Amino acid sequence: MATPAPHFVDEILEEIFLRLPTPAELARASTTCPRFHRIITDRPFLRRFRKLHPPPLLGFVDGSRFLPVQAPHPSAPLARAFADAADFTYSFVPGCSRWVPCDARDGRVLLRGSITYSSTKLAVCDPLSRRYVLLPLIPKEMTAQQHCLADFGHKLATIGKDEDETSFKVVWTVLCGSKLMVFVYNSVTTEWSTSSSAFGVADPSWQNLGNLSRSSYLDGCFYWGSVWEDKLLVLDTRNMEFSTIDTGHIMQLVDLPGKTWCFSSAVDGTKGAVEMFTLVSGQDHAEPSFHLCHTIQQNNGESSDEWKLKSIIPLPLGFGYCTVDEAEGFMFLLRNRELQPAGYVEDLIISVEVKTSELKNLCGATRFHVDRGFHSYFGFPLSKPSL
Template identity: 30%
Template sequence: MEELEEEILLRFPPHEPALFVHAMVVCKRWQRIVSSPAFLRRFRELHRTPPMLGFLCNIAEGNSSAAFVTTVTQEFSSGNLGDCRALDARHGRVLLKCPGSSKNFLLVWDPMTDEHQELSLPVLRRYTYDWNAAVLCAARGPCDHLDCCGGPFLVVFVGSGSGEAFICTYSSDAGTWSELIATELATDAVSLMPSVLVGNALYFGFLIRKSLLKYDLESHEMSVIGVPHTLNIWKHVALDGGVGLATVHESKLCLWRKAGPEVDAGWTQDRVIELEPLLPGDAFLTSPDVVGCADGIGVIFLGARLVLFTIDLKTYEVKKVCKGRNC
């Protein structure tokens, strides 16, 4: 019955986008249904957590450059992004560091529309040892981030040097960088690992002295959070609405959670996942390493011998998503 067609189409699996292309060529009525904004909105609301259709990674082969790798059966987009390096991806946008004619610049890219905007790096007027940046939606009022592409965005720039850490922000509405704010609580080099957004706070990692830098997007305050010294190689991740840490130790994926919302609250081990039953045997010829996470959907990336795996923290399902490249 026609009145049930839309209800059936709404229940197509979101991780197989090519099915909608097939549906659109069945007849003009189905094409109108599938392409209508009302259907897209209902589809997003029904499935809520979006699937991971692909990921951006930096390929360390000669000069490191960003590449898009699809994880669906039917390839819809892939390839290299020139000489640019991916820094962050969130709320439908990608932040890239690209070489320019005279100096590096940032590029905010919408992969769905291929629209992009170049941003000059902020003028810091102070020595910068290392820096990183994040991108996120800047919509006024509540936003579920289901279709906020094309709206205002915010870029947060964090750097370190001369015994301090500092942050400034770029608003697409204002079109300028904000004044610099700084703290003397951190003296380490900022890590190039991507930021993690938890609630209204962004978290950045530091390299030498094990710590995280928390930046509150509402109060514009910074604070430094210590990391357990028992962890050697770790990545900060989002865990069920809170900030966490992930590391591999003796063939086990160890997840740590902040004991409380306070800055000085300690860390507790959340769970330990045995990797030997999940990964192929040759993955342990060299120790696997946590190389990143997919923000908001509970997926951890593990690298082992030029092979990249994902592990779903809800189902413990493991997938091989890239092979033969140093991601």
């Protein structure tokens, strides 16, 4: 019998590896022999595997360290190995004595090195491979005529599914005069561009501008909730255009007796529709109570009546909650409780799966971490460097 050609053997092995149920099992298979490792770490194979298996949650990037998910979460062993192998001190990135992470996506971390408007040092790095890209400063001609009143932070975005997987965008949102502006860096062109909204923030209908520092990123768009009382602000990073979605009907849907609306966030749910999780608070027998109201946009949301209440998720009593991030079909909350008489604060990051409403404990945290922000980190440690 003739021996199969090597490339046919590789194709058969690929089909077998695609059927492994979890990324952890794929990682173990890659350590078996050099041939398995070569096939499994190939970019085209990993691209196919990701379509069948979402990237696992490994932990959270905060202002000072990496917080891996803990047992009994299924990704805990992989997260521990990743935390040991990666460098979240960012000491390998030159140009600044101390880098502070401000976003994470697709295995990359966006770093900020100073807070001076128009001369902020920015870098994007891969903590596992220790590769990095230092971004150029925004050209002075773009900022010379702008008076920055507020800086709402930097975010990472993808360029497109058909582009090189190492490409990315950095989006910087600022308030300039009465306009909301974005400055965008494209790693393919290595240049900055700018765009502004058609919505004047001096309009009395604007509420809670500080909430512009909290956004959700889904399918190439950033969503800001709680900016207006009855609208969601959207930035499409593919054409850099702003728009709004009417959310007035959501307020009626989540208006539960004795509850106070806290914050709404767009979440990754049904394709082609916007879904929202709204955190509401109240009192239940003298104890603080919280619920998540899950609403979904109907028929592209051309009117506020096209929102539907999908579910109300009660959260465990006796704790305080705040939203910290949304990604890959999950909402992440910080759960805290003050223990008396010492006043010690017990904090925990929990996840809420959008499709099933299932709650899971992920890892411990402290109020110090919250002040610096949390950024969920999903990834395949087997991947080629993301930069």
